Amino acid sequence: MDYVIALAGNPNSGKTTLFNELTGSKQHVGNWPGVTVDKKEGVYKKDKNIKILDLPGTYSLSPYSAEEIIARDYIVKNKPDVVINIVDGTNIERNLYLTLQIAETKIPMVVAMNMMDEVESQGDKIDCEKLKNILGVPVIPIVARNGKGLDKLMAEAVKVAKDKPLGKKLEVFDENISNAVNAISELLIESNNDSSSVKAISTEAQWKAIKLVENDEIVSSTLSDNKRAAVEKIVREAEKNADGDTEAKIADLRYQFITKTVNTAVKKSKKGYVETKSDKIDKILTNRFLALPIFAIIMYLMFAITFSENFLLIEGLPSPGVWLAGLAEGLWGSFADVVDGLIANASPVVYSLIMDGVIEGLGAIIGFIPLVWVLYLLISFLEDCGYMARIAFVMDRIFRRFGLSGRSFIPLLMGFGCGVPAVMATRTLDSEKDRTITTIITAFMPCGAKLPIFAMFVSTFFAGNNKTLVTYSLYMLSIVVAIVVSLILNKFVYKSATSNFVMELPRYRVPTIKSIAIHGWEKVKGFAVKAGTVIFISTILIWLLSNFNINSFNGVNAANNEDGVIMAEMDDSFLASVGNAVAPVFKPLGFGEWRPTVGVATGWIAKEMVVVTLAQLYDDDVSPEYLEGYFSQYNQEELEELGFEDGQYDEEAAFDIYTEGILWEGEDENALSTMKDDIKTKAAAYSYMVFNLLCMPCFAAVGATKRELKSWKLTGAAVGTQMLTAYIVAFVVYTVGSLIA
């Protein structure tokens, strides 16, 4: 017999930790409310017939945010065989509020009383037997982090799933509320006498009735007009006897029941407020004056560790991120050499496909997977230790001025790594307005995949300038544009007040290395998979389109070329024809030629493709003939200094030395001459970077956007906003830049 077990609990109650322990899966565990932004599925590692679902953390079954709706919908509609309700024992009063609500659904339940070690070390005692008697469901003490009590928990859960005991009727409500609930549930059952069992109907009606007395709009909207009117009459009557507010009354009654329960079953060693270590840390990190400077330093360190070429201000010392990136590129280079040796004798078409298409294409992105990984490790660390929740709070005051909540900060920060997890993180935002605007402006962030574009253009066109400053200006521009667009959307599209900020501040914890590593990998995985599939396929596609034309297939090329090769010159290819047709659109932005146009379009497959495409399309600029000509100006001594072994010119080494040494340093004034024919000025180059920075993100991110906004119309509007913004800003940059220069 197969069972489905759902894990439900408050954010930060240890749900995901429990899930990982039970399934052996490597889900990430964060110290940030909302880590499980989607439900996750696994199989119990000790019994493959048991399916385990990790639901997003929720405070109640009256959902407030989008992720809470996922949890409620699953519990109420899909009806798992048993719900394991994880309760944080150190925070039992607030956690039992959800427990009572799950009990109301009559879905079989087991309570897992988590963090029992911390409860003990605080000197408190929780009597699980007594709790079990009061709540009428098994209550099992566990420590999810070290697996204590989990076997017993699962044995109990399976037993409950098998027996499906009818929960005990809890005396939570007063007479007034009980009467209203009963009256409504009778009303709901009356007209609903179809074939399904009476018992099932009455449990569901009972739950719906409670929600209706609580004024739940979602349940209310499923009723017919007649019935809704009848229900409203009953609720209004009940409100008269509940100080005009049945919803508050119900919450109050639940908490009263919990207080009674806790007084019976829990012994606390200390009463009242005790200043914890967390509180002391908060006094510094959220301090009115220190909070922002500390935050700025932490952000600076984070980006320095990831991207700095002069780490700790030491000239030439690479940061861990840059060092790893170099390592990855080196390994890929050696791999390319091996492949090159293996296929040296293959036909020209196959050789070109593998070397120019696949190896070169993937090579362009291998280098920054480590960068994204390091960045996400650091973000994970900040999340796991609990600081991220504080940053959101500290930033709230600033974000509020731009019409956003401090919670929007996290998605935007993640946008510096990869837009896909960033867009998914918008699900933790409270209001639809915040979610939509944050999703749109997340696309403006300079994600890891956009960095190669900056690296290539800044080093090619701004070699004589302060390159760091130019790159920095793009970062600043993305933030300014995000703010301005947010303000405009707030003012002209939504016209509503900013939603309020309320968030639980979890205790500070020292994150485990395992948890951070898992977290970092979880986020970078999507990115790496994308590189392995979408980018792989699209590099081949671009290679095809840029090396062939119609004459490749009707024999004209084969007849014209001496050696019978059917491939076409690039400026005569399929790609050139399409690019030429679209290019005029970009004339006002300074790069209305077919090759840059194609670069923009392939950027939508994945932003890193812009560089890959340009490298493929302008490969005449780094052809062996050109390189030989360029290096002929140097004598033997100079060649040795540049990195040629024994000062001997070597065709194979020349490419790397040229791109990494000469080109990036901007030492060859005639470099990339064909590219400079298309993108003539610094203003045009900057405009090209700006357009790629701000325009529609890659398809993977657009897909994530559609999933979060849940409508093609809104997604279309979001992409439209991004394209329009990119066009306007790039136009202004090019026009103003051209005037200055």
Add this chain to the structure above:
Amino acid sequence: MSLMMVPLGETKIVTEFRGKDDMKRHLQDLGVVKGEKIQVVGETSSGLILLIKGVRIALNRGLASLIIVN
């Protein structure tokens, strides 16, 4: 009085919430209900940190001013 006027460190009893229904419901879920003890344990430039039912909750000034205590 509103929660914004409560001095740091003091404990008060919640008497009323003057905001919208959905926020009221969310606050109830977090433990902010009528008759509950609430202590201001931190003040930042964004708002207040409260201790309620043993949990620390951060909220912005606008929201804090809607919570009435005595």
